[in-house]
Amino acid sequence: MSNVKPVPEGMHTVTPHLVCAGAAEAIEFYKKAFNAVEEGRLPGPQGRLMHAMIRIEGSAVMLVDEMPEWGALGPKSLKGSPVTIHLYVENVDAFVKRAVAAGAKVTMPVADQFWGDRYGKLEDPFGHHWSVATHLRDVSEEEMHQAMQKMGR
DSSP, X not given: OOOOOSSOTTOOSOOOEEEETTHHHHHHHHHXXXXXXXXXXXXXXXXXXXXXXXXXXXXXXXXXXXXXXXXXXXXXXXTOOSOEEEEEOSOHHHHHHHHHHHTOEEEEEEEEOTTSXXXXXXXXXXXXXXXXXXXXXXXXXXXXXXXXXXXXX
């Protein structure tokens, strides 16, 4: 009988795994923009990254270089991404300011939202979409429904 945990120590059951045209450059961007900490890289033949892992605000994010021969294409090759990765951070305004200074593009300015978060959206230079928030207040489901009704008017 093995004592190996099915979910490794320090990992969550859901972990983003980003395909990037230039994963090494993406790691450097995430370090600068998102204060990411690099945990490791596994370079493969032809210098491409076969696997890498960073942590953003304590959560693991895996990365790999584009490898069309394996069907691994990033958002730029696919002409966009339907996926948005959500981050909760201590100070959303400071976080977004740092990310923009490093090369991210604001796609939705940071503002207080009816669900209780101060929230905004970014696109990184590799085409990945990020929503970023700081939770300001707890809002009941009833309050959220009322706020949604007012938006439709």
